[in-house]
Amino acid sequence: MQVRKNNYTVNMTPTMQVLTENQIEAIYYAALAVLSETGVRVYDKEGWDLAHQGGAVVEDVQADSALVKMPSWMVDKARATLPQRIRVIGTPDGDGKRKYNMDLYKNTMYFGTGSDTPFTIDPYTQVRRRATYKDVRNLAKLAEALPNVDFFMSLGITQDTAVGTYDRWQYLAMLEATNKPINITAVDIEGLKDQLEMAYIRLGGKEEWKKAPCFSLYNEPVSPLSHSEEVIQKLLFCADNDIPIVYTPCPLAGATAPATLAGLMVQALTESLFGIVLSQLRKPGCQVIIGGLMSAMDMQTAVYPYGSPEMALLSAGYTEITKWMRVPEYETAGCSDAKCFDEQACMEAAINISTAAMIGGNMIHDIGYIEQGLCSSPHMLVASDEIISRTKRILRGIPVNADTQALDVLDQVGPGGHFLGHDHTYNRFKTENWRSALTDRQVYADWETSGCKDYQQRVQERMVEILEADAAPLLEPKMYQELRRICELADARHKDEELDVQMFV
Amino acid sequence: MSEILVQLSEAIIDGNVEDIVDLTEEALDDGIPAQEVLNKGLMAGMDHVGAEFKAGNMFVPEVLRSAKAMQASMDLLRPILAEAGVKHTGKLLLGTVKGDLHDIGKNLVGMMAEGAGFEVKDLGKDITPDQFVSAIKEYQPDVIGMSALLTTTMRVMGHTIKALEEAGLRDRVKVIVGGAPVTQEFANQIGADGYAPNAASAAELARKLVS
Numbered sequence: 001m002q003v004r005k006n007n008y009t010v011n012m013t014p015t016m017q018v019l020t021e022n023q024i025e026a027i028y029y030a031a032l033a034v035l036s037e038t039g040v041r042v043y044d045k046e047g048w049d050l051a052h053q054g055g056a057v058v059e060d061v062q063a064d065s066a067l068v069k070m071p072s073w074m075v076d077k078a079r080a081t082l083p084q085r086i087r088v089i090g091t092p093d094g095d096g097k098r099k100y101n102m103d104l105y106k107n108t109m110y111f112g113t114g115s116d117t118p119f120t121i122d123p124y125t126q127v128r129r130r131a132t133y134k135d136v137r138n139l140a141k142l143a144e145a146l147p148n149v150d151f152f153m154s155l156g157i158t159q160d161t162a163v164g165t166y167d168r169w170q171y172l173a174m175l176e177a178t179n180k181p182i183n184i185t186a187v188d189i190e191g192l193k194d195q196l197e198m199a200y201i202r203l204g205g206k207e208e209w210k211k212a213p214c215f216s217l218y219n220e221p222v223s224p225l226s227h228s229e230e231v232i233q234k235l236l237f238c239a240d241n242d243i244p245i246v247y248t249p250c251p252l253a254g255a256t257a258p259a260t261l262a263g264l265m266v267q268a269l270t271e272s273l274f275g276i277v278l279s280q281l282r283k284p285g286c287q288v289i290i291g292g293l294m295s296a297m298d299m300q301t302a303v304y305p306y307g308s309p310e311m312a313l314l315s316a317g318y319t320e321i322t323k324w325m326r327v328p329e330y331e332t333a334g335c336s337d338a339k340c341f342d343e344q345a346c347m348e349a350a351i352n353i354s355t356a357a358m359i360g361g362n363m364i365h366d367i368g369y370i371e372q373g374l375c376s377s378p379h380m381l382v383a384s385d386e387i388i389s390r391t392k393r394i395l396r397g398i399p400v401n402a403d404t405q406a407l408d409v410l411d412q413v414g415p416g417g418h419f420l421g422h423d424h425t426y427n428r429f430k431t432e433n434w435r436s437a438l439t440d441r442q443v444y445a446d447w448e449t450s451g452c453k454d455y456q457q458r459v460q461e462r463m464v465e466i467l468e469a470d471a472a473p474l475l476e477p478k479m480y481q482e483l484r485r486i487c488e489l490a491d492a493r494h495k496d497e498e499l500d501v502q503m504f505v
Numbered sequence: 506m507s508e509i510l511v512q513l514s515e516a517i518i519d520g521n522v523e524d525i526v527d528l529t530e531e532a533l534d535d536g537i538p539a540q541e542v543l544n545k546g547l548m549a550g551m552d553h554v555g556a557e558f559k560a561g562n563m564f565v566p567e568v569l570r571s572a573k574a575m576q577a578s579m580d581l582l583r584p585i586l587a588e589a590g591v592k593h594t595g596k597l598l599l600g601t602v603k604g605d606l607h608d609i610g611k612n613l614v615g616m617m618a619e620g621a622g623f624e625v626k627d628l629g630k631d632i633t634p635d636q637f638v639s640a641i642k643e644y645q646p647d648v649i650g651m652s653a654l655l656t657t658t659m660r661v662m663g664h665t666i667k668a669l670e671e672a673g674l675r676d677r678v679k680v681i682v683g684g685a686p687v688t689q690e691f692a693n694q695i696g697a698d699g700y701a702p703n704a705a706s707a708a709e710l711a712r713k714l715v716s
Contacts, residue, residue, distance in 0.1 A: 043606070043631075064631070118656055118686040163660050187657050222606040230604075254566070255609050299564035302613060302703060374685055 013395050016358040018317040024324045027262065031269035032072040039069035040225040040274045047232035047278060054281040064229075070277055078277040081284035084326045086244050088151070088181040089212040091202050094472070098214070100180045102151055104289065104328035104362045111353075111388050113143055114335065114366035115153030115218060116170075116185050119375040121340065123463060128339075128375055131156025133173045135376075138467055139368070140177035142381055144474075145466045148388035151181040153218070155368050155376035164497050165490040167191040171198055171215075172483050176475055182215040183246055183365065189233050192217065194490050196241060198483050202475075209242070216244035216289065221271050223251035235275060239282035246289045246330045246363070247275035252304055253296035253314075261296070261314055268294055269321060276327070289363060291318060291330030293373075303372050307336040307348030315352070316359040323360075331361030334384040335369035341379035341456060345370055349380065350387050357391040379456070382463045386438050393434035438462060509535060510546040513578070517550025518557075520570025522577055529578040539585040543622075547575050547582075551620055558705060565613070568705075572620030579622075594622035595715035598646035598678075600632035602661035607654035610684060613704035614650055621708040623648075634661070634668035641674050647715045650707065653684040662687075663695035679714040683707055 019027075039059070042048045048066040052058045057069040090100030102110050120131040123138060139155040154170050161169035167187045174182055175198070186192035199214050200206050219234050221227045238245045249271040251257035257264040272290035279286040294314035295305050305311060315332045322329035333356035338345035349367075356364045366373070367388075368381035398404075409424045419425050438458050440447060447453075453461075475483070509532045516525045532542045554571045557563040586593065597618045601608045608630045615625045626644050628636060637649065653659045662682050669675045681699040682692050692700035699714060701707035 116656070157656055159656070163657060166656075226606055228606050252609070297565070299566060300561055302565055302610070372685075 013360075014358065014397050015360065016316070016355070017320070018313065018359065019320050021324065024321050027265050027269060027321060028325070030266045031273055032075055034225075034266060034270040035070045035075065035273055036072055037069065038225070038270075039067045040227060040270065041065050042068045042227050042232065044227070044229040044232035046236065047227065047229075050236075050281050051278060054277070056277075068274070070274065074277050075273055078280035079325070079327075081280050082276055082327060083285060083287050084328070086216075086287045086289060086328045087212045088216050088244055089214060090179045090181045091175065091214050091474075092204075093179055093474075098179075098212070100150070101212075102181045102363070106323050106326055106362075107360065108362060109357065109360050109364065110150035110362065111148055111334065111364045111367055111384075112151035112180075112183065113139070113149065113153045113155050113381065114369045114373060114376070115155065115183065116157050117155060117369065117371075117374055117376045118157055118159070119371065120156045121370075121375065121377045121379065123378045123467060126340070126379075126460075128371075130159045131376065132160040133158040133169055136170055136173035137177045139376060139378060139381065140174045141471065142378055142463065142466055143180060144178040144471075145469070146382065146385040148385045148392070149180070149367065149381070151183060151363065151365075152178050153183045153365060154185070155381070161487075162491055162494060164494040165191065165487065168194045168198065168487040168490050171195045172487055175202060175483065176473070176480070177471075179474055183218050183363075184215045185218045186234060188230060189237055190490070192234060192237055192243075194486050196243065198486050201482050201486075202479070213242065213244055216246050216287075218246050218248065219275075221247065221249045221275065223249045223256040223271065224267055225271060227271075227274060232278070235279055236282050239279050239286040242287070244287040244289060245275070245279065246291075247272055247279075248290065248292035248330050250293045250304070253294075253310070254299065255297040255302075257294075259296070261310065261317070264294055264296075264314065265318055265321065268292055268318065289328040289330050290322060291315075291332075291361075291363075293332045293366070294318060303337070305337050306332075306366065306369055306372050307338070307344070307352065309351070311335075312352040312355040315361065316355050319356075319359045319361045322362075329362040331356050331359075331364040332366045333357075333361070333364050334367030334380070334387070335373065336380065337372050338370050339375075341370065341377045341383070341459070345377070345380055346383055346387075346455070349384050353384060353387045354391045354394070357388070357395055378463050378467075379459045382459050382466075383438070383455075386436050389436060390434060390439075507532075507535070507537060510537065510542070510549070513542065513546030514550035514553070517547055517571050517574050517578075518553055520567060520574050522570065522574050525574045525578045526581065529581045533581070533585070539582045539589065540591050542578075543582055543586065547578055548622065551575060551622075554620070555705070555709075568620065569613075569616050572616050575620050575622075579619075583624075593624055594712060595624070595647035596644060597623045597625045597711055598628065598637075598640055598644055598649040599625060599652070600628035600637060600640075600649075601630035601652045602658055602665060603631055603633045604661060605653050605655055605658040606630050607684075608652065610654070610704065611650070611652035614652070614683065614707045617704045617708035618650075618711055621712050623708070623711060634665040637665050638668050638672045638674060641669070641672075641678055646678055648679045648681060648711045650681045650683065650711070652682070653687065656686050659684070659686055659691065662697070666696050679711075681707060681710055681714070 043065040060067040085105040088102045089098045135156045143149045143152045158170045253264045295311040333352040336345040336348040367384045370377045679698040682697045689700045701710045
């Protein structure tokens, strides 16, 4: 019997395996070697000073950066205080309860969207265009309604707001329509501070945040092996303020990482280990989620493929490494390189979601991405919710025991009988069999009578139905005004930085 | 056409970095003018590479190997061409704008442009508008190419163009922009001369702008 994983089934879950334990260890110790012998470049003096005080060798100090080499004992020491479990709980409903609990540790699994795409597909015209505040709010409303979306990332940049302060507006748009945990992005430290202030207001105080934060921060070092000033400053701020950090590089095999997938994983782990060590030097117990988006460059188009089998495979392999390390993980699935919600989009999402589920990633993001992460699709979001649901049925496995083997039922019905009218069927069919309103299984004539609707049409209808459903506002007018004021104050502080041209919309 | 020019052309197509220098020397020793070596040997090869890449028969690492072979040969030809007063394709100045450390796309543009015959000066990443301005004064490029991956840093492209205008340099260079979130529309808005969606077309665009 398996005793591994997953928050909705305790055992007997079907699993897959990419790496053996020996392979995981080989990658881990290789990453330690890279961190101590090749080192990483740090573009922040406070960052390299902190590493130096903690025992790192700092070499080749330039005006803007330094090479930091960390002996392996620093990683051992950091891992001793690195949390194995991190909770992010959403914002309160009208009754004051925070019901969406994301409890990240080795055997749990949560799905969520991706953030900050420049483009989105209009839900009605289905035309690709720049994303706006309203789009982010709409997509958050969809995520709030979809039962298999556990956390939210913006799925669009609010490009009808100022470029230097859009992050606050984007957060407000999300808070307007979802109470689920959010993985935010921040333009800079000031943007992060403002959003933390908004979260305190939304939760009703800093004490509530201390019980459990309602957001984590997406923070991305630049591959290969570079950590920008902005990224380091965000990491330090998060450590100081108990904000969970998603420290996630996006290496690209053959371009910003070795062409071999194992080499890429060594590099990605080195990048994350540096973040782990620095975070624990700043504040032992600092909450770090590692992982990322990993893929191999398409050598025809030079793009970053999100729907490739290598992406799914790397993501799965990396998940095994993080489970072995017992550090919460950020995985990738539900995304595609297709330019619209078509067969390719569904195929790629179905394969990478089921791979992520079978391996059992913790915080699986990028549901709803198409066009290599440059565009979000509300259709893809709705379809992926169904794919996740379908996959969860497979994960429930086939319990085999005296009851489920149903020998007594077989004996009662006997040769030549049927089971349709049996109590056993009546009592079990709903839990044994997966069903979805989106998947069509009608006979041809009935399908014809019901309008010959293909999957795209059914998804479109479901999406519009959710978008147009009446929903009580999640923010009271006074709360909305308080949050909005922080956005407006930020705009006022930054009004001189914008260009004269209307940048985006 | 001379056999040696065909061999040069094939060496470019095969990305034969090892033999290209000897072949170039041999061609020059045979008395073939440098300009002819360039046009009928190297560029003939690169044109073939470009066409095969477009058709999906050659891939980025292969194209870059061809560009590398081209550069190795150009190192020999450049001084001779300069002495003869032959104008090179052009000078391209590249940089990822201030606040952005993402440079893989920009590097790719640089390698592709070298393959197209450009002399490329790459300023690197996190380049301020002022750094672009002084680099333009120093290197006198025909084209500058700016790159950004983030929507927050995209606007620095606009700031840089403004800085060029203020420094009175805008008319002296063509400006091209690129990066994942950048579009033609955005390039128009900030007053760039061109936008390319990928590295190969960026090199092509630069070539068009200087011809």
